[in-house]
Amino acid sequence: xxxxxxxxxxxxxxxxxxxxxxxxxxxxxxxxxxxxxxxxxxxxxxxxxxxxxxxxxxxxxxxxxxxxxxxxxxxxxxxxxxxxxxxxxxxxxxxxxxxxxxxxxxxxxxxxxxxxxxxxxxxxxxxxxxxxxxxxxxxxxxxxxxxxxxxxxxxxxxxxxxxxxxxxxxxxxxxxxxxxxxxxxxxxxxxxxxxxxxxxxxxxxxxxxxxxxxxxxxxxxxxxxxxxxxxxxxxxxxxxxxxxxxxxxxxxxxxxxxxxxxx
Ligand SMILES: C[S@@+](CC[C@H](N)C(=O)[O-])C[C@H]1O[C@@H](n2cnc3c(N)ncnc32)[C@H](O)[C@@H]1O
Numbered sequence: 001x002x003x004x005x006x007x008x009x010x011x012x013x014x015x016x017x018x019x020x021x022x023x024x025x026x027x028x029x030x031x032x033x034x035x036x037x038x039x040x041x042x043x044x045x046x047x048x049x050x051x052x053x054x055x056x057x058x059x060x061x062x063x064x065x066x067x068x069x070x071x072x073x074x075x076x077x078x079x080x081x082x083x084x085x086x087x088x089x090x091x092x093x094x095x096x097x098x099x100x101x102x103x104x105x106x107x108x109x110x111x112x113x114x115x116x117x118x119x120x121x122x123x124x125x126x127x128x129x130x131x132x133x134x135x136x137x138x139x140x141x142x143x144x145x146x147x148x149x150x151x152x153x154x155x156x157x158x159x160x161x162x163x164x165x166x167x168x169x170x171x172x173x174x175x176x177x178x179x180x181x182x183x184x185x186x187x188x189x190x191x192x193x194x195x196x197x198x199x200x201x202x203x204x205x206x207x208x209x210x211x212x213x214x215x216x217x218x219x220x221x222x223x224x225x226x227x228x229x230x231x232x233x234x235x236x237x238x239x240x241x242x243x244x245x246x247x248x249x250x251x252x253x254x255x256x257x258x259x260x261x262x263x
Pocket of ligand 1: 015044046
């Protein structure tokens with residue numbers, strides 16, 4: 001950082017890894033092999049990028065901050081199996097990455113971590129994610145139905161993946177030390193990404209968490225005709241109370257509801 005005159009930008013979630021032990025923890029969790037093509041969102045100074053490049057076939061590194069570009073290019077320069085993509089990971093078209101990524105391994109910027117995970121589930125080539133995220137974000141993705149952390153990210157991720165919080169990450173592995181706790185979260189794909197209409201159903205269902213699901217869907221913009229009654233009937237047919245709330249349905253039960261309402 002001194003060499004390149006870099007001052008970390010907290011608004012961009014710049015907490016850089018400074019403990020080499022954590023790299024091995026990430027590497028083991030990601031089960032890295034020489035056949036892997038990795039997508040790393042948030043290259044930073046390239047510490048994790050270099051570790052990944054030494055162990056895999058190819059690494060796509062995405063970084064938003066142009067101020068980090070010289071340092072990152074200098075770290076990646078000795079690794080011809082890397083491609084640097086400067087830009088916002090949320091806006092870049094990641095479907096055109098060549099070769100297509102098989103894994104996402106990253107110390108994700110806090111602000112966009114959940115969005116990046118949800119968006120990359122759309123990349124059918126990706127089979128596994130190991131990501132450092134804020135503790136609450138990790139818990140939200142891994143949460144079971146009827147628990148406080150369960151919500152849209154839990155359902156959307158678990159419709160496609162097995163999700164688990166792998167372990168807590170000590171604050172001291174980052175510089176600067178963040179003022180929130182982090183965890184390593186792991187996702188393993190078991191199914192294709194859910195279709196858009198299922199994702200929309202889940203989002204509208206959770207939009208009014210304290211109301212009955214049938215009511216919440218009826219409050220969505222331009223609701224389908226008779227959606228409240230149809231949802232109540234479908235819920236009962238699936239063995240739920242007609243006034244069940246969004247949080248009481250498991251991901252599999254959301255899919256079953258969608259099949260009844262939308263197919
Ligand atoms: C937590 S740091 C991780 C840096 C590095 N991988 C490490 O582990 O030391 C997150 C990085 O993501 C970058 N970043 C923030 N928002 C981004 C976005 N929307 N798209 C791509 N990169 C982003 C930040 O500039 C920062 O370098």
